[in-house]
Amino acid sequence: MFDLSGTVSKVVFGLTLALIGLFLFFPLYWLVISSVKSNAELYSIVPTPFPTHPTMTHFVTALTTGKLPMYLFNSLIASGSSAALNTLLALYAGYSFAKYRFAGRQPAMLFMLSAQMFPFGLLLISIYPLMSEAGLLDTRPGLILSYIVFALPVSTYMLYSYFSQVPDELIEAARADGASDLRIFHTIVIPISIPPIVTVFLYSFMWSWNDLLYSMTLIVSDHKRTIGPGLLLTYLNEVNSDWGGAMAASLLASAPIVAAFLFLQRYFIQGVTAGAVK
Amino acid sequence: MAKLELHQVRKSFGNVDVLKGIDLAVDDGEFAAFVGPSGCGKSTLLRLICGLDEISSGQMIIDGQVVNDVPPAKRGIAMVFQSYALYPHMTVSDNMGYALRLAGTPREEIRRRVEAAARVLRIAEYVDRKPRQLSGGQRQRVAIGRAIVREPKIFLFDEPLSNLDAALRVEMRIEIARMKERLGTTMIYVTHDQIEAMTLADKIVVLNAGKVEQIGSPLDLYNTPANRFVAGFIGSPRMNFLIVQGHRLDGGRVRVPGGSVSLNTSPPEAAHEIGVRPEHLELCAPGTSNALDGRVAMTEHLGSDTYAYVALDGTDEMIVVRLDGERPISQGERVGVLVNPDAVHVFSTDGRTLVSAKPMARNAA
Numbered sequence: 248m249f250d251l252s253g254t255v256s257k258v259v260f261g262l263t264l265a266l267i268g269l270f271l272f273f274p275l276y277w278l279v280i281s282s283v284k285s286n287a288e289l290y291s292i293v294p295t296p297f298p299t300h301p302t303m304t305h306f307v308t309a310l311t312t313g314k315l316p317m318y319l320f321n322s323l324i325a326s327g328s329s330a331a332l333n334t335l336l337a338l339y340a341g342y343s344f345a346k347y348r349f350a351g352r353q354p355a356m357l358f359m360l361s362a363q364m365f366p367f368g369l370l371l372i373s374i375y376p377l378m379s380e381a382g383l384l385d386t387r388p389g390l391i392l393s394y395i396v397f398a399l400p401v402s403t404y405m406l407y408s409y410f411s412q413v414p415d416e417l418i419e420a421a422r423a424d425g426a427s428d429l430r431i432f433h434t435i436v437i438p439i440s441i442p443p444i445v446t447v448f449l450y451s452f453m454w455s456w457n458d459l460l461y462s463m464t465l466i467v468s469d470h471k472r473t474i475g476p477g478l479l480l481t482y483l484n485e486v487n488s489d490w491g492g493a494m495a496a497s498l499l500a501s502a503p504i505v506a507a508f509l510f511l512q513r514y515f516i517q518g519v520t521a522g523a524v525k
Numbered sequence: 526m527a528k529l530e531l532h533q534v535r536k537s538f539g540n541v542d543v544l545k546g547i548d549l550a551v552d553d554g555e556f557a558a559f560v561g562p563s564g565c566g567k568s569t570l571l572r573l574i575c576g577l578d579e580i581s582s583g584q585m586i587i588d589g590q591v592v593n594d595v596p597p598a599k600r601g602i603a604m605v606f607q608s609y610a611l612y613p614h615m616t617v618s619d620n621m622g623y624a625l626r627l628a629g630t631p632r633e634e635i636r637r638r639v640e641a642a643a644r645v646l647r648i649a650e651y652v653d654r655k656p657r658q659l660s661g662g663q664r665q666r667v668a669i670g671r672a673i674v675r676e677p678k679i680f681l682f683d684e685p686l687s688n689l690d691a692a693l694r695v696e697m698r699i700e701i702a703r704m705k706e707r708l709g710t711t712m713i714y715v716t717h718d719q720i721e722a723m724t725l726a727d728k729i730v731v732l733n734a735g736k737v738e739q740i741g742s743p744l745d746l747y748n749t750p751a752n753r754f755v756a757g758f759i760g761s762p763r764m765n766f767l768i769v770q771g772h773r774l775d776g777g778r779v780r781v782p783g784g785s786v787s788l789n790t791s792p793p794e795a796a797h798e799i800g801v802r803p804e805h806l807e808l809c810a811p812g813t814s815n816a817l818d819g820r821v822a823m824t825e826h827l828g829s830d831t832y833a834y835v836a837l838d839g840t841d842e843m844i845v846v847r848l849d850g851e852r853p854i855s856q857g858e859r860v861g862v863l864v865n866p867d868a869v870h871v872f873s874t875d876g877r878t879l880v881s882a883k884p885m886a887r888n889a890a
Binding site: 435 | 675
């Protein structure tokens with residue numbers, strides 16, 4: 248793709264790469280080192296590039312004294328449930344779009360994908376009165392349902408693309424073997440689709456986990472608050488600016504997503520359908 | 526044991542007619558092969574018989590019962606797919622037993638039947654493996670095994686050997702021939718490989734553009750093709766065709782590129798084209814009376830046979846002559862081509878056979 252044989256081009260390439268890397272990772276680096284600095288070091292006039300006396304105090308404080316564990320738990324419930332619901336819906340929708348021919352299939356799919364074009368904030372304006380009408384404001388089910396708007400269109404499309412590649416002959420063989428449509432889906436198609444299903448689950452989980460706006464708007468009781476607004480309201484307000492605590496709590500909050508993606512990466516590679524046809 | 530009958534079966538996708546009225550009967554225990562060029566509708570026909578697609582009109586009868594609306598699993602048929610279509614997440618034995626499990630067959634019975642089929646197909650040692658751990662030939666055996674355990678009334682094969690390499694294909698062809706002997710079940714086999722059709726089938730159905738061109742035994746089709754299409758499709762290398770340029774030069778002769786050809790009968794008025802198989806031609810010295818003159822444009826040495834491609838004088842067309850493998854012949858050589866009068870087929874403008882070769886016509890040489 249690129250000719251990197253010359254010295255100049257090598258240097259330019261390396262510098263560009265380093266610049267992009269710096270831009271991407273410096274905030275992350277600052278987050279990590281700030282979380283292990285003592286308060287004295289954090290608030291010194293001259294910033295230190297390396298923590299002089301690394302300490303875990305902020306982590307201990309965040310986990311033991313604040314409401315962080317509760318926020319994390321709330322997020323886990325909300326994100327986990329909405330990801331599960333989202334994946335379930337996307338599974339059936341994606342499969343029917345991929346393998347059944349019905350009137351209005353194309354328009355229905357376009358309509359669904361078009362939902363992704365609206366800013367989430369805009370959708371919230373219409374979701375709020377809906378939730379209010381349904382009595383779901385400040386409830387976990389309300390939040391879980393509203394989270395579906397983040398990921399369902401893309402999830403459905405991802406699974407649709409995958410299911411489209413499942414060979415028809417495999418489905419026909421099962422049909423000739425006497426399996427019903429639902430049975431084929433449950434015993435043949437889903438078991439060979441685990442990697443994309445996991446991907447979709449983690450994708451929707453991530454969206455919900457990272458949410459600030461919806462949770463902030465739809466949830467008012469502190470004991471139902473998720474991690475996003477929880478972090479914001481605890482660490483950054485008029486009376487308090489505990490940067491060390493905020494950094495440590497942020498790290499703890501992003502840990503599940505990072506772990507999930509490490510897991511996902513390993514999962515992607517294997518081709519589960521190998522040996523089905525040809 | 527089952528007899529299959531099709532009456533005026535049609536299939537259309539939108540306004541495209543894929544099958545245009547198929548009449549066909551396959552007797553109990555008979556092995557029928559569907560052959561034809563790509564897109565002729567042979568696989569579609571098989572899918573209709575299987576029940577994967579619904580027929581647009583007509584009747585399909587298995588054992589006297591109309592099965593037009595009967596779902597695949599209730600038709601008493603089993604299909605072996607071209608791509609094998611094994612369930613990748615199941616072991617070999619689970620693949621083979623899937624249909625029986627769905628039908629609620631007792632566990633012990635399933636085990637017994639799967640084991641028996643695996644033994645016959647020599648895959649007994651692989652039953653706990655997943656399809657991806659098997660070679661192409663083994664996967665093919667599993668696909669066949671999956672059909673056998675259901676003990677169907679009719680087996681359907683959709684180009685089952687087309688994904689295998691040449692050596693394995695021959696081996697599996699023999700395997701299927703033995704299976705046919707042993708099981709005695711009605712079998713329908715779709716292939717584009719006419720050698721498979723000729724060697725395996727009791728009855729060949731030649732399809733073209735959604736219509737049946739001819740139904741008959743392999744030798745019937747070879748010796749007395751009903752039309753130019755069948756004549757050209759069955760036989761390898763294919764039959765040589767020569768346009769008739771003049772009629773009745775004297776008695777039973779017609780003029781064609783490169784000279785004239787004798788027939789064993791007086792040529793019909795409507796004669797448009799003649800056809801002669803490469804094995805019914807012989808080379809002779811150029812200028813021999815009653816022979817066609819030309820030049821050897823190319824040769825193919827197969828060891829047992831040699832094919833000489835002769836460009837006839839006054840035409841761009843080449844005809845193929847099948848020779849003994851040891852026969853020395855060089856490119857550019859001028860030769861005469863002697864046509865066995867008993868082996869000449871005569872076709873009309875619309876491709877119908879007007880005169881058939883005498884059955885089993887043999888080269889004079």
